[in-house]
Amino acid sequence: MALDPRELRNCLGRFATGVTVVTCHGREATAHGMTVNAFTSVSLDPPLVLVSIDRRTKGSELLDEAPFTVNVLHEGQRDVALHFAGRPQVNLELAWEEGKLAPRLVGCLAYIECEPWAAYDGGDHVLFLGRVHSFGFGETAPLVFFTGRFHALGDAYDLPWLEALDCPTAGWLGQLPADARRGGD
Ligand SMILES: Cc1cc2nc3c(=O)[nH]c(=O)nc-3n(C[C@H](O)[C@H](O)[C@H](O)COP(=O)(O)O)c2cc1C
Numbered sequence: 001m002a003l004d005p006r007e008l009r010n011c012l013g014r015f016a017t018g019v020t021v022v023t024c025h026g027r028e029a030t031a032h033g034m035t036v037n038a039f040t041s042v043s044l045d046p047p048l049v050l051v052s053i054d055r056r057t058k059g060s061e062l063l064d065e066a067p068f069t070v071n072v073l074h075e076g077q078r079d080v081a082l083h084f085a086g087r088p089q090v091n092l093e094l095a096w097e098e099g100k101l102a103p104r105l106v107g108c109l110a111y112i113e114c115e116p117w118a119a120y121d122g123g124d125h126v127l128f129l130g131r132v133h134s135f136g137f138g139e140t141a142p143l144v145f146f147t148g149r150f151h152a153l154g155d156a157y158d159l160p161w162l163e164a165l166d167c168p169t170a171g172w173l174g175q176l177p178a179d180a181r182r183g184g185d
Contacts, residue, residue: 031103047132067101072110110137
């Protein structure tokens with residue numbers, strides 16, 4: 001039975017994400033940016049991240065074997081997200097700076113600058129993996145995307161790290177001792 005693409009989108013939109021702008025060199029010495037929420041970390045050794053880019057976008061052509069920077073947006077950057085999603089914001093003042101490999105936006109929550117590592121077929125998208133070359137981050141709250149709308153992050157739960165199964169010292173679920181694991185059979 002064929003899946004209803006609209007309903008599938010609605011379902012996938014239940015996965016809350018942050019919002020990034022992926023920047024790279026454009027043609028003729030310009031900088032290009034596109035808003036992307038399909039971003040994930042992949043590996044620490046080697047340090048790899050992934051962005052999933054629609055084949056119909058200009059970005060998908062420009063990212064072919066090109067370095068790029070993932071700019072993570074903070075909660076005050078909804079206009080930046082819209083601007084780089086094909087809705088130019090007339091009064092938006094953007095500041096760019098040149099990284100070692102790719103241009104980036106000044107004043108974002110974090111940046112992850114990458115050299116191209118691999119590109120894979122992702123159906124109507126291309127999965128671009130980048131090897132992290134340099135990065136930086138601040139402490140402001142992130143912009144959140146959920147069910148097709150922008151949100152602010154809610155309050156953090158006051159739980160010990162081990163209950164969140166994402167303990168910075170003990171590691172992820174798979175690396176924890178069996179008695180520290182919870183849920184599932
Ligand atoms: C919140 C948000 C998230 C988006 N995430 C993605 C994404 O992960 N991948 C993608 O290909 N397009 C995504 N888009 C759409 C692109 O930003 C949009 O198509 C953009 O205009 C492409 O620009 P370009 O053709 O100039 O490269 C997203 C748009 C918004 C508003």
